[in-house]
Amino acid sequence: MKFKTFAAIDIGSNAVRMLINNIENEGGKTVFKKVAFLRVPIRLGEDTFGKGKIGGSKLYRLNEAMIGFSHIIKAYKVSEFKAYATSAMRDAANGAEVVEMIRENSGIDITIITGKEEAEIIFQAGGLHNVMDESRNYLYVDVGGGSTEIVVYSKQQKVESNSFQIGTVRMLEDAVKKEEIDFFKDWLKKAYSQYGPLIVIGSGGNINKIYKMLNEENQAPLSYQDLNELYEKLKDMSIKERIQNFQLNAYRADVIVPALKIFLTVGETCHINEFYVPKVGLADGMIYQMYSQSLKDE
Known part of the structure; x- marks a missing residue:
């Protein structure tokens, strides 16, 4: 059966998540099948909303999680993936620096999206x-x-x-x-x-x-x-x-x-x-x- 594999990384204020789906065609119908889901409860928002920027153990764990995700993406032979960050990264004073560090260490490019973009993307999914x-x-x-x-x-x-x-x-x-x-x-x-x-x-x-x-x-x-x-x-x-x-x-x-x-x-x-x-x-x-x-x- 022919299928494509997509991965999505959601870097939220409470947790970082990765979803991997196979998208298959069954009898002329498109079917989205979840093959893997990982959730790491890093809670970046505690740093951003409490201290103004992301650092210390949370930055370390985020970096490690993203490096891990990059290996999993290769293991699953993912056709295409995206990584989006929301409120905690938007509001962090060092958000751009964190994005650059993650790119250098994991090869994953993170896009920081607006709240309105986030709502529209989620709504379309349903x-x-x-x-x-x-x-x-x-x-x-x-x-x-x-x-x-x-x-x-x-x-x-x-x-x-x-x-x-x-x-x-x-x-x-x-x-x-x-x-x-x-x-x-x-x-x-x-x-x-x-x-x-x-x-x-x-x-x-x-x-x-x-x-x-x-x-x-x-x-x-x-x-x-x-x-x-x-x-x-x-x-x-x-x-x-x-x-x-x-x-x-x-x-x-x-x-x-x-x-x-x-x-x-x-x-x-x-x-x-x-x-x-x-x-x-x-x-x-x-x-x-x-x-x-x-x-x-x-």
């Missing part, structure tokens, strides 16, 4: 244009470690979008400005007044995990009440209690609470009661992007 009801309006919400990206869709067309410096790691580092929260809420109110009622399409590692915790046997959307009840259970627990009681990984146990808080803020401000979770991320979008471009180049 093929959600095909499942959106043209008569309803949607709020696409991607919550990351350093930022939250929001896109408003009306009649299956993008009508508004924005990126906010509000993310889970940034919140844990107490690095979110009050003015940014006020701007976030005001923007949401305006979006609701123009396009409400709205349905949320949620994206990001935390909402994917929340969906699995609350809704593993069911494909139905989450409700505001579902999210609020989980938030109330988790918010006063210690990290250890969250790990023990909910079988959360250590890297997820702290960030899941600020993620819930962000989604609840969206829900409360925009009177949302339906949260759809397609479970796709930036790496999925990058592979879709590379595949689409390869078809144009043929």
Whole structure:
């Protein structure tokens, strides 16, 4: 069977991820098959949002991870790959220096993308244009470690979008400005007044995990009440209690609470009661992007 192999590296504020997919043609249908996924919880955002730049052990681990990824890419005979960095690298004072160091040591060129570019790439990955009801309006919400990206869709067309410096790691580092929260809420109110009622399409590692915790046997959307009840259970627990009681990984146990808080803020401000979770991320979008471009180049 003929197939192409693509790899995508997502350098986020909370973790660095690499996804490798084979894209095959089965009976005239294009099939994306995941062959490998690696996640390294480096949490670059702790350095960027706490100290202003990336250094020390986090820089060392990032460098080692990227060198490792370069070997894995060769081992899997990847046809094409891309590496994108988001909020932590965007905001780091030494972001450009880090990109150059990684290029010299691993041969991997990193592109630092904007928040709006990030949201658009992720959204395309889900093929959600095909499942959106043209008569309803949607709020696409991607919550990351350093930022939250929001896109408003009306009649299956993008009508508004924005990126906010509000993310889970940034919140844990107490690095979110009050003015940014006020701007976030005001923007949401305006979006609701123009396009409400709205349905949320949620994206990001935390909402994917929340969906699995609350809704593993069911494909139905989450409700505001579902999210609020989980938030109330988790918010006063210690990290250890969250790990023990909910079988959360250590890297997820702290960030899941600020993620819930962000989604609840969206829900409360925009009177949302339906949260759809397609479970796709930036790496999925990058592979879709590379595949689409390869078809144009043929």
